[in-house]
Every structure is written in structure tokens, then in C-alpha cells.
Amino acid sequence: MNEVVIGRKPLSIDDVVAVARGGATVRLDDAARERLALARRLVEQIVAEERVVYGVTTGFGQLATTHIPASKARELQENLIHSHAAGVGAPLSRDVVRAAMTVRINTLARGHSGVRTETVQLLVDMLNRDLAPYVPSRGSLGASGDLAPSAHLVLAMMGEGEVLGLEGGRLPALPALQAASLEPVVLQAKEGLSLVNGTHFMAAIGCLAVADGESILDSADLIGAMSIEGLKASVGPFQERIQRLRPIPGQLHTARNVRAATAGSGIMLSHLNCDKVQDAYSIRCIPQVHGACRDALRWLREVIAVEIESVTDNPLIFPDTGEVISAGNFHGEPLALALDLAAMSMAEIGGISERRTFRMLSPFLSELPPYLTRDSGLNNGYMIAQYTAAALVAENKVLCHPASVDSIPTSGDQEDHVSMGMTAALKLGDVMRNTETILGIEALCAAQAIDLLAPLKPGVGTARAQALVRAIAPPLERDRYLAPEIEACAGAVRRGEFAAVVRGLASPRA
Numbered sequence: 303m304n305e306v307v308i309g310r311k312p313l314s315i316d317d318v319v320a321v322a323r324g325g326a327t328v329r330l331d332d333a334a335r336e337r338l339a340l341a342r343r344l345v346e347q348i349v350a351e352e353r354v355v356y357g358v359t360t361g362f363g364q365l366a367t368t369h370i371p372a373s374k375a376r377e378l379q380e381n382l383i384h385s386h387a388a389g390v391g392a393p394l395s396r397d398v399v400r401a402a403m404t405v406r407i408n409t410l411a412r413g414h415s416g417v418r419t420e421t422v423q424l425l426v427d428m429l430n431r432d433l434a435p436y437v438p439s440r441g442s443l444g445a446s447g448d449l450a451p452s453a454h455l456v457l458a459m460m461g462e463g464e465v466l467g468l469e470g471g472r473l474p475a476l477p478a479l480q481a482a483s484l485e486p487v488v489l490q491a492k493e494g495l496s497l498v499n500g501t502h503f504m505a506a507i508g509c510l511a512v513a514d515g516e517s518i519l520d521s522a523d524l525i526g527a528m529s530i531e532g533l534k535a536s537v538g539p540f541q542e543r544i545q546r547l548r549p550i551p552g553q554l555h556t557a558r559n560v561r562a563a564t565a566g567s568g569i570m571l572s573h574l575n576c577d578k579v580q581d582a583y584s585i586r587c588i589p590q591v592h593g594a595c596r597d598a599l600r601w602l603r604e605v606i607a608v609e610i611e612s613v614t615d616n617p618l619i620f621p622d623t624g625e626v627i628s629a630g631n632f633h634g635e636p637l638a639l640a641l642d643l644a645a646m647s648m649a650e651i652g653g654i655s656e657r658r659t660f661r662m663l664s665p666f667l668s669e670l671p672p673y674l675t676r677d678s679g680l681n682n683g684y685m686i687a688q689y690t691a692a693a694l695v696a697e698n699k700v701l702c703h704p705a706s707v708d709s710i711p712t713s714g715d716q717e718d719h720v721s722m723g724m725t726a727a728l729k730l731g732d733v734m735r736n737t738e739t740i741l742g743i744e745a746l747c748a749a750q751a752i753d754l755l756a757p758l759k760p761g762v763g764t765a766r767a768q769a770l771v772r773a774i775a776p777p778l779e780r781d782r783y784l785a786p787e788i789e790a791c792a793g794a795v796r797r798g799e800f801a802a803v804v805r806g807l808a809s810p811r812a
Contacts, residue, residue: 306404308426309334312611313408315603318509322401327430330411330422337413338422340621345416348626349375349491355626356617357382357495364714372491379494383460386453386498389438394451394503396466399434401506402448402455405610406497415496416619424459424487431482436464436472437503443712444634444723447614448503451724456497461486499615504637507727508606511644514734514796515599518741519592521800522651523559525745526588528764529658530560531569532751533668535581537561545589552600553593560588562807563763572758582667584657591654595647605640634723638706641726645733649698652737655744656691662747663688674750674778681781684747687788691743694736701729701736735796742791745771745800746784753777766803770794 306317309331320326348355349372358375361368362382370378394402403425409415410422428434435458441450457463461476479486487493530537540557564570580586617628661667663674663684673683705725711718749771752760760768774794775787794800 305329307331308404308408309337309411313404315509315512315607315610318401318404318506318610319513321404321429322397322506322510328404328407328426330407330419330426334411334413335419338411338417338419341413341416341619342418344619344621344624344626345492356628358492358626362495363712364716366716375491376489379489379491380460382494382498383453383456383489386449387457387463389441389450389454391438391440393466393472394437394439396434397510398503398506399437399455399466400429400432401509402437402451402503403429403434405502405505405509406452406455406500408610409500409502409613409615410496412613413621414613414618415615416492417496418490418493421459421487421489421493421497424484427482427484428459428479431484432468433458433478433482433484434466435459435475436466439728442503442724443710443717444501444504444638444721444725445630445632445717445719446616447498447500447632447634448724449498451503452498452500456489456494459487459497460489496615499632501609501614501632501634501637501723504634504641504723504727505606505609507724507731508602508637508641509610511641511727511730511734512599512603512606515602515644515648517798517801518648518651518734518737518795519556519596519599520559520804521741521795521798522592522655523556523588524563524763524767524800524804525655525741525748525795526585526592526658527560527563527761528748528752528767529662529744530585530588531564531567531760531764532662532670532748532755533581533585533658534569534573534755535585536573536578537564537567537570539581539586540589550593550597552596553589555596556592557589559804559807563767563804564761565763565807567761567764568759569752569755570761582657582661584654584661588654591650595650598643598647602640602644605636609637634721635706638721638723638726641723641730642702642704642706645726645730646702648730648733648737649695649702652691652698652733652740653695655737655740656688656695659684659688659691659744659747662751668751670751670754674747674754675780676754677780683778683781684743684750684784687743687746687784690788691740694740698733698736701733705729738795739788739792741795741800742788742793745791745795746775746787749775750778763803763807767800770799770803
């Protein structure tokens, strides 16, 4: 995808990811420009008539009853940005900021915000020149949307803030704009409010989380299949006829992935007639657990898909009737709840993965040597790698406290219930990074277990996964420095290399 045209058709999650990470450019469709012009004419009429409209001829929040004369309209918007740029903490990543800019452009292009076309075009031009504002990650309550992060974004548009350097760090925005032959925006009536009000940062993180989460789930199915083979467990419980007796969509999907990954496995064939009655839950219930997590993430996809096509600022402009209506589309509760659940689902993937790793390391739970080393005692094998996985699982449990059940009133109790959706989004990212590492550790251990079962051969998909691990780390013959290999395997999960394997497999029906 080389170009995303905004205003011609609905913006998709794939579109946002393509711009955020894939280098796709953005262009405003002519229909979007027409909608922008219509809404802007109404704002200018309101200012000329000095009608009482929130954030245009009044103050903000608790100060909504304070009248602001038309002569102060520009100063009001600039003051809004200066006062709201109060975020702190580590900066949001370049891809998150680019995603947020894309979502904001699409929201404004719907024609219910009242900003000028040239203001939206500056956002487009900054995206296409890869000028990503420096945006501190902490400060948003998720209602009235992402105020503090958005203000830092707009500050860079004004030439007063900072942008992210290509090699990291932060650079003054004005010289960066000038080097790109761009003029800073001079905000006009309502523009500051339209640019900061809304859920675009939460939605941006949600878009990237959907893409990453679906990759994690496919990776988990494949790596779990490796562990099934390493433990010489049964693939019988994954039969489609069994799943059809409880046809939950995610469960069906995961079972299908595992069957495809283990197809043709000599390891599976070697113990068809063994006397083992049934396997532990972390093996036997992979479809039920992974599948439930898959369905939880599907809800986030559904919510985000609607959100990025929505108008979430305030007040809303209706050019066809001349009305300006204050409402609450900026409230992030729909996202906060879905983001919280997504974090729990990703933590569950990590939790069940660590249990499979533990089983492979424990001789009383498998037929494998202690800690997956032939000379245990002298060697410790993957003993401490499992400790690391356990520590990350414990951290994920802490991070899964739901942000959406909290609310701290602000703005003189005008904003008396907030979503904490940005907090939910940020901790979801932390959970996902931890889970990628937990899965990387399982992949290392499962690859070692499969090697220890030689000359038995793994299935078509698990063999490819095995080769992927072996391109990163050789078999463990004696103790060595494991941290770089853990990081590399986690990186392969993060980049979607395991997911690409399972997505390229045929799906058996039996």
C-alpha cells in the first residue's frame, strides 16, 4: 500500500498501520476538502455573529460560561494549546504518533469539526515528510479525549514544540518545518479545540495493538504446537469434530492452526498408541484458551474499526442545519474497556505459554532431561530462562488491573467521569512486549525439546518454526549466554516471523 486517500472511503486499521509503519503516504480526497470548507464557513459565520458556542466564543471546561469576544478568538486557541501541552514521561513512539496523525486527519475530514483545509493539509504534509511531533506518553485521562498528548502534537504544528529525530531524541519543530518547506499553522477560531479534542491517540495505539495482537496469537498457536511435539503430547483433542461441539470462533481458528502446523509430524505418529490418557490443560486446552483470547482481541478490532471512522471532538458542526452541538463523543470508555480486555487476553497467552515452558524443563512432567540439557547438574540449561518468563507473567498480572474502572474528576468537576483509556492503551503495549518475550522463551525451549527427540521429525509448520529458531540460536549443548538469544526470539515474534509461518500453511479440515 503506497498511498492512503482520506475522505474517499472508510479508513481501515490496515490503512492506519500502513501509514504508521509501512511508509504509505496520505492524500486528502476532493470530497473531504469540500466537507472541510462547508464546516469552516459555518464557524466563520458564528464568529462574525458572535454567537455563544463552546470553545469558539467561550472558555473551556468549567470556564464554559465565560464569554470570549471575537477579537480574542485566535488567542483563545493558542492559549488552549500552550496550557494543555503539559504531558510528561517517555515519548510515544514514531509509529504511534504517525498513526494518531492519520486518525486525526480522517476525523477532521468528516467535516464536523470546523478546521480550515490548510490546517489539515499541514498534518498531511508533516506525515508525508515524516515529521512526527515529540509527544510525552503520560497526561491523558481519555476524556475529553487525549488532550495533553494532542496539545504537544499541535504545538509542533505551530512551530513551538518539538519533533522526533530520525535517530532518536528531540529536535525543535520550527527548524524542522522550515527544512521541509512547511509553514507553521496560525490557529484560527475553534481549530485548537478541534485538534486536541478526541480519542485519536488511544485509537492509534489500538490500531497497532490489533495488528500486533493478531500476530502474537498466530505465533502462540505455532509455538504451542512446537511444545505439543516437544512434550510428545496428543493432537487428538484438536480435531475439528471436537471443536464443532463447542464452535466458538477463536477456538476453531486456533485448533485449525495447530492441526496445520503439526501435519505430517513423525513425532505425533511415534506415540499414537501410547498409554497416556490425557495431557495437562496448558497443552490440551490450547484451542480453548488461545481461542478465547483471540475472540477478546476481535472485540478490540471491532471497536477500533468504528472509532477511527468516527468524529470524536466537541462541539460538533452540522453545516446542513447550521447547528453546533456539544456532546460526548470524545469519551474513551468504549476503547478503555476493550483495551483493558485485550491486555488481559495477551497476559493469558503469556501465562499459558510459561506453563508449557515449565513442563518441558521438568523431568517429572515430561520425558525430557532436566532443564533440556543432557548433562544437567554441571549445566543449568534453560532453568533461568523460565524464571524470566515467570517474572514477566507476574508483571503482566499487575499490569492487567483495569484502568477503565478508575476515574478522577477534573476541570472543577465539569469532567466528573473520565475513561483512563490512554492508561489502558499504554499498559496493553507493555503486556504485549512481555508476552512476545515469554513466547520467545517457549520457542527456544520447544526447539531444544524437538532436537532432543531426533531422529523423529516435526510437522510441516513446526519444522519451519524450528528452522526459524535455529537461525537465531544453535542447539544448547552446554551452558552459554542466553539473553541475546531470548531477545532475538522475542524480536522474531514481534516482527511477525512466526505468524508468517502459520499464515502460510494450508488448513486441514480433519
